Every structure is written in C-alpha cells, then in structure tokens.
Amino acid sequence: MDISSINPILLLASLIVAATPLLLAAIGELVVEKAGVLNLGVEGMMITGAICGFAIAVNTGSPVLGLAAAAVGGAVLSLLFALLTQYALANQVASGLALTLFGLGLSALLGQGYQGVKPPAFPQVDIPLLADIPVLGPILFTQDPVVYLAFAMTAATWAVLKYTRAGLILRAVGENHDAAHALGYKVVRIRVLAILFGGACAGLGGAYISLIRVPQWTEGMTAGIGWIALALVVFASWKPWRVLLGACLFGGVNVLQLNLQAAGVAIPVEYLAMSPYLITILVLVIMSADRSSAPAALGRSFHASQ
Amino acid sequence: MKLTKLLTTAAIALGLATGAMAESHGGKTKVGFVFVGPVGDGGWTYEHNKGRLAVEAEFGDKVETVFVENVPEGPDAERVMTQMALDGAKLIFTTSFGYMDPTLNVAKKFPKVKFEHATGYKRDTNVSTYSARFYEGRAVQGTIAGHLTKSNIVGYIGSYPIPEVIRGINSAYIHAKKVNPDVQFKIVWAYTWFDPAKEADAAKVLIEQGADVILQHTDSTAPQAAAQAAGNVYTFGQASDMAEYGPMPRVSSIIDNWAPYYIARTKAVMDGTWESVDTWDGIGKGMVGIGEISSAVPADVKAEALALKDAIASGAYAPFTGPLKKQDGSDWLADGETADDGTLAGMNFYVEGIEGTIPN
Incomplete structure (x- = not known):
C-alpha cells in the first residue's frame, strides 16, 4: 500500500474531467424536466453528439467546430423526440427509449470509418493569474474550455430558473401546463425549445467524451453515462447545484477508487467499484430530505383542446 | 407517471426492438451470436463478428447469421438467447464469460438447438465450450x-x-x-x-x-x-x-482468431455431426x-x-512451467513441472511476487 503515489492535484483535476460530460447531459435534462417533459433519450443524444462532434472535428481539424456540430447533432435528434411527443402526442417514455435505440444505431452508422482516427487536440486553457494559485490553480483553472463552459452553464441555468421571467414561465409550464396555457403562454413552443436545449447539452456531453476525455471514437462509447445523468437529475431533486455536486461526487469517487486500487489500498475492490453509485445516491438522498418534488406535469402530454 | 406504467412501457419498447430480428428462412441453417459489446468496439466483439462474417463468406446462401450486440451479462441474456432459439436458430454462440449460466438455462429449454459458450467451463449435451489460450x-x-x-x-x-x-x-x-x-x-x-x-x-x-x-x-x-x-x-x-x-x-x-472454429462448428451442425466438446486452442493451432x-x-x-x-x-515451452510459487509462498509447480488444464481453467490465485488481493 502506498497512498503517496496518488497525486491529489492530478486526482482532483481528473475528477473534474470525469464529472463534465455527466454535468452537461444532466443540466440539459434538468431543464427539459423542469418544462414538464421526460426525455429518456439522453444516452442516444449523447452518443449522436459524440460522433457528430468527432467527425466534424476530424474533417475540419477544428475541435471548436466539432463541439458546435455535437450540440447541433444532439439538438436535431431531440427535435425528433419533440415532434413525436409535442405534436403527435406520443408517449414520452416510449419515444425516449426509442430515441436512445435510434441514436445508438445512427451513431454506429455515422461512425463507420472513424475507428482508430485521432481527433485534433483540444487546447488546454490556463486562465491567467488564477492558474498560478497554488493547488487550486492546477485543479480548477488549467482545464479545457468545455469544463469552464459546463460550470458556467450550471450557474446560468440556476440563475435563469430562479431569477428570470423566462425561468418562471418554464417552471410554470412544467408544474401546470393548463394554467400556463390559460395565461397565454405557448406551452408546446416552450417545451420544444427546452427539449432542443437538452439535446444540445447532451450532444456536448457526448462530444466531450469522444474529443477530450478518451479521445477516440468507439461504437457505444458513452456506455450508460446518459442513464446515470437521468438518474442524477432525479436524485438531485431538479436543482442545478445538486446536479453539479452529484456529478463531481460520481466522477470523483470513480476516479478516486481507481487511484486507490492502483495504489494497492487494502479495501476490497468490489466495495471500491460500487462506491461511486452508493455514495452519490446516499448523499443526494440525504440532501433531498426537504421533500422537493418533481415538476407536477412531468411526463404528461399537453394539447390545447384538452 | 407511475413507476409500474413506466416499467411496462419500457419492457414493451424493448420487446418491440428485439422482436424485429430477422425471421428464419427455409433451407438455411440459422446461426445466432450474442455479443457483450458493440461489433465496432475494435477489440473482443469486433473479432467475434469477424468470425461471424467468415461463416457467412464460407457457406453463402446456406447459412443465415443473426446477432444481438450490447447484451448485458445476466438475465437479459437469457431473453435474447430464447428469442434467437424461438426464431429458428440451430446454433447459438454466446461470446462472453458472464453468459455461462444463462446459456445452460436456455439450452435446457431447447434441447435440439446447439449452444457454444466462449471462455466458460460448464457443458451439457447441447452446450460446448470454447476458448483460446x-x-x-x-x-x-x-x-x-x-x-x-x-x-x-x-x-x-x-x-x-x-x-x-x-x-x-x-x-x-x-x-x-x-x-x-x-x-x-x-x-x-x-x-x-x-x-x-x-x-x-x-x-x-x-x-x-x-x-x-x-x-x-x-x-x-x-x-x-x-x-x-x-x-x-x-x-x-x-x-x-x-x-x-x-x-x-x-x-x-x-x-x-475465431473464424476457423466458427466455420467448423457451423459445418458440424449442417452435417449433423455436432457433439458437445471442450476446445481450448492457443498459438499453435492459430x-x-x-x-x-x-x-x-x-x-x-x-x-x-x-x-x-x-x-x-x-x-516446446509451456508458459506455466515450474518452479513457481503461489502468492502466499506455498509451492505450486516443482522445477520443470507444467500446470494441468484443470488448474489453469479454475485459476484463482496470483503467483508469488504480485501485490494485492484478488477480489471475490
């Protein structure tokens, strides 16, 4: 056993990398669910974003264009879900599951020929001055730009939902779409926009895995992260800061347990391996003791005539 | 939405997705493959799928192959195998260790269908095992x-x-x-x-x-x-x-390289000469x-x-040749002695010098 071989700064820095894709996808889904829509297609949108971003980044040589393409790819796929559930009034659960299956298949098709290709490297951005702070600097301020984007988006989502009129309307639609409709808000339009936002975020999260975290394209490479993001939103009681905490906990404990294994710490490996799930759920369940509940209209279809 | 309703819908959606597998055609021998990852993983499943394609190339119109990828190791695998057997597969390759018990369970229900389980150690009259060294x-x-x-x-x-x-x-x-x-x-x-x-x-x-x-x-x-x-x-x-x-x-x-094995076993089913065997080949057999x-x-x-x-x-040389000790210092193989297949197949200890313990 040799814990000294673990470098805590590297550990915390990789914690943030592990948390970012989860955070992006979960924040997107949070907004969707706050608008009263349950989209179980996160995994499908993530993997579609992963290949769209990868393909465009490889072909153009620009990782930034790749990220943009990932967001667009995720959003376009989610548009399919929006059409099915908001206009054709299809069952949201079935449509979401179908979207995941479709996304996995589509991405495998699009990804033909991209296996083993190396994507252009994403530049690490050291924030001037802040990066020089000992300990904190290397952990927080020498990451890639997507990490900053994800954190900024968490703050923005929180602020918009809590303090702006747009956020209030979005929440109203999610709590009681009939009342929101009676007040003259365009329920369907707002929900479609929320779904598109969720798709774009999931796409970004997927591209973060294929362009930065791994970096390569492999079929099915998101391997269930989309489902974890979905669960995270529920356990975080639909609150952005708790989503951030949950993502960091999950990513962090995961990286930590690998580190402890490699260092040969004498904790049985099977406990280490399940610890990310256990600890994340435990912490978030304890925190949600304040009885915050799901948006009241979550998963219910809306049609103006009903 | 109620949890039960959610689960029912999920089950129906999954059922529809897999129910869409190809139907069997007359005269063709149908061969099924159950994969643990996607065929494009670039590693394990990719190579099994190459073996499947080799079977198709070898027998052309006489065979039809079907596969399901990303099948979790556990009860869900049983459902996939059952579906394949019901759809008329005569031979089913289950290509991951964790499919061992599901394969045996399904094999009992379909005595006329032949099963081949990769890397396992449990056999039956209609279940063979195969692995590579x-x-x-x-x-x-x-x-x-x-x-x-x-x-x-x-x-x-x-x-x-x-x-x-x-x-x-x-x-x-x-x-x-x-x-x-x-x-x-x-x-x-x-x-x-x-x-x-x-x-x-x-x-x-x-x-x-x-x-x-x-x-x-x-x-x-x-x-x-x-x-x-x-x-x-x-x-x-x-x-x-x-x-x-x-x-x-x-x-x-x-x-x-699974292709020669998959071709030989498919041929055995077509000829009616298939028997339950335990195959464990290495570098020598390719x-x-x-x-x-x-x-x-x-x-x-x-x-x-x-x-x-x-x-x-x-x-001329076996990788496990004595003198070798187990991690705890006890003797395993004497000088010049080689390990028998039984010990290798069930190996659950580290050799001397490796640090750490094996999880249960």
Whole structure:
C-alpha cells in the first residue's frame, strides 16, 4: 500500500474531467424536466453528439467546430423526440427509449470509418493569474474550455430558473401546463425549445467524451453515462447545484477508487467499484430530505383542446 | 407517471426492438451470436463478428447469421438467447464469460438447438465450450513489457476477477519478471468489459502512478488513446490487432482468431455431426495470434519475444512451467513441472511476487 503515489492535484483535476460530460447531459435534462417533459433519450443524444462532434472535428481539424456540430447533432435528434411527443402526442417514455435505440444505431452508422482516427487536440486553457494559485490553480483553472463552459452553464441555468421571467414561465409550464396555457403562454413552443436545449447539452456531453476525455471514437462509447445523468437529475431533486455536486461526487469517487486500487489500498475492490453509485445516491438522498418534488406535469402530454 | 406504467412501457419498447430480428428462412441453417459489446468496439466483439462474417463468406446462401450486440451479462441474456432459439436458430454462440449460466438455462429449454459458450467451463449435451489460450500471448507480452519498462511499473487493467483474466495477469507477470527482476505490476479492476471512458480513466490513473507500460484485459481501444495522449507509454492490442495505434503506443497485440472454429462448428451442425466438446486452442493451432511487433521495440527484444512465441507454438515451452510459487509462498509447480488444464481453467490465485488481493 502506498497512498503517496496518488497525486491529489492530478486526482482532483481528473475528477473534474470525469464529472463534465455527466454535468452537461444532466443540466440539459434538468431543464427539459423542469418544462414538464421526460426525455429518456439522453444516452442516444449523447452518443449522436459524440460522433457528430468527432467527425466534424476530424474533417475540419477544428475541435471548436466539432463541439458546435455535437450540440447541433444532439439538438436535431431531440427535435425528433419533440415532434413525436409535442405534436403527435406520443408517449414520452416510449419515444425516449426509442430515441436512445435510434441514436445508438445512427451513431454506429455515422461512425463507420472513424475507428482508430485521432481527433485534433483540444487546447488546454490556463486562465491567467488564477492558474498560478497554488493547488487550486492546477485543479480548477488549467482545464479545457468545455469544463469552464459546463460550470458556467450550471450557474446560468440556476440563475435563469430562479431569477428570470423566462425561468418562471418554464417552471410554470412544467408544474401546470393548463394554467400556463390559460395565461397565454405557448406551452408546446416552450417545451420544444427546452427539449432542443437538452439535446444540445447532451450532444456536448457526448462530444466531450469522444474529443477530450478518451479521445477516440468507439461504437457505444458513452456506455450508460446518459442513464446515470437521468438518474442524477432525479436524485438531485431538479436543482442545478445538486446536479453539479452529484456529478463531481460520481466522477470523483470513480476516479478516486481507481487511484486507490492502483495504489494497492487494502479495501476490497468490489466495495471500491460500487462506491461511486452508493455514495452519490446516499448523499443526494440525504440532501433531498426537504421533500422537493418533481415538476407536477412531468411526463404528461399537453394539447390545447384538452 | 407511475413507476409500474413506466416499467411496462419500457419492457414493451424493448420487446418491440428485439422482436424485429430477422425471421428464419427455409433451407438455411440459422446461426445466432450474442455479443457483450458493440461489433465496432475494435477489440473482443469486433473479432467475434469477424468470425461471424467468415461463416457467412464460407457457406453463402446456406447459412443465415443473426446477432444481438450490447447484451448485458445476466438475465437479459437469457431473453435474447430464447428469442434467437424461438426464431429458428440451430446454433447459438454466446461470446462472453458472464453468459455461462444463462446459456445452460436456455439450452435446457431447447434441447435440439446447439449452444457454444466462449471462455466458460460448464457443458451439457447441447452446450460446448470454447476458448483460446490467451495466456500464451500474455507470456510474449510480458517478455516485451519487462524489457520496455523504464519505471519498472507495469499497469494492468483487469475487467472482472475471473480465471481467464487472472491467468493473463500471472502469465504476463512471470515472463516480465524473468527478464526484469525489479518489475512491479499495478492492477486495476474496471468491473466492465466495455466502457471506453472508464477504461481511459483507468489507464490515466496507472500512468499518473508511474506505469509506462499498460496491459489491458478490457475490450475497447480507449486505453490506447489515453496512452497515446500521455506519450512515452507502451500498450498492447487486446483481442484485436489495434494496429491503428502502432507503432507507438501499441507495440504488439494478442489477436483472437475465431473464424476457423466458427466455420467448423457451423459445418458440424449442417452435417449433423455436432457433439458437445471442450476446445481450448492457443498459438499453435492459430486461435491466438501475436500481432506485428512494432519498430518501437529493440531488435533483440523482438527476437526474444518471437523465439518464445515459436517455442510455445511448437509445444516446446509451456508458459506455466515450474518452479513457481503461489502468492502466499506455498509451492505450486516443482522445477520443470507444467500446470494441468484443470488448474489453469479454475485459476484463482496470483503467483508469488504480485501485490494485492484478488477480489471475490
């Protein structure tokens, strides 16, 4: 056993990398669910974003264009879900599951020929001055730009939902779409926009895995992260800061347990391996003791005539 | 939405998705494959799928193959196999260790359907097992790894603590130690066969902790990409050649070649000569291949590795040859004694010198 071989700064820095894709996808889904829509297609949108971003980044040589393409790819796929559930009034659960299956298949098709290709490297951005702070600097301020984007988006989502009129309307639609409709808000339009936002975020999260975290394209490479993001939103009681905490906990404990294994710490490996799930759920369940509940209209279809 | 309603809908959606599998056609022998990962994983499942395509190429119109990918190891696998059998498959290959009990359960219900389970050890009248002696390839890898490492730390990404993986660790360690007495293995269990992000994390952790050679027993090429990003780290292709990552970081590979076996077994079913057998072939029979040793490996090391490979292929040398002790210091094999297949098949201990304990 040799814990000294673990470098805590590297550990915390990789914690943030592990948390970012989860955070992006979960924040997107949070907004969707706050608008009263349950989209179980996160995994499908993530993997579609992963290949769209990868393909465009490889072909153009620009990782930034790749990220943009990932967001667009995720959003376009989610548009399919929006059409099915908001206009054709299809069952949201079935449509979401179908979207995941479709996304996995589509991405495998699009990804033909991209296996083993190396994507252009994403530049690490050291924030001037802040990066020089000992300990904190290397952990927080020498990451890639997507990490900053994800954190900024968490703050923005929180602020918009809590303090702006747009956020209030979005929440109203999610709590009681009939009342929101009676007040003259365009329920369907707002929900479609929320779904598109969720798709774009999931796409970004997927591209973060294929362009930065791994970096390569492999079929099915998101391997269930989309489902974890979905669960995270529920356990975080639909609150952005708790989503951030949950993502960091999950990513962090995961990286930590690998580190402890490699260092040969004498904790049985099977406990280490399940610890990310256990600890994340435990912490978030304890925190949600304040009885915050799901948006009241979550998963219910809306049609103006009903 | 109520949970029960949600679950029912989920079940229906999944049922529809898999129910869409092709129907059987008259006169053709239908062969089914159950895969643990996607066919494009670039490793384990990719090679099994190549075997499937070889069966199609060999028999043309006389066979029809179907496959389902990303099948979790557990009860869901039983559902997939049952569906295949109901759809008229005459022969079903289940290609991961965790399908062992599901395969036997389904085989009992369909006595006329032949099953072939990869890497397992439980057989029945209509269930064969087959595996490759990957540990022979691990011996070659270990030799190269022992020579290449400068930090004397070799990282090993394990999937699940099953005999197949433990054999690989032991074989690689014994041969690395032979050429480099100071070598140390750091082993991380990923508890997954296929999860690129997690595999990459595991590789990064091992590199951060000083490993400069990474061996993997997981299915994707993610550790290769992580090693490439880190620079100056050597890796080996696993299950498939992974040549796209050569000459660095990938310096060689273990390649699974299932095609001849799949063709022979399909032929046996067509001819009605199929019997339950236990096949365990290695480098000699061509089921395990050693991928091209790249230019990053010094010529003398390459020659030594190839000599070892030839000795194993001809049967002149067995990777587990005494004197060997178990991790706890007790004697395992006396000088010159070789391990029998029974012990190898159920291997659940590390050899002397490896640190750490095997999870249960």
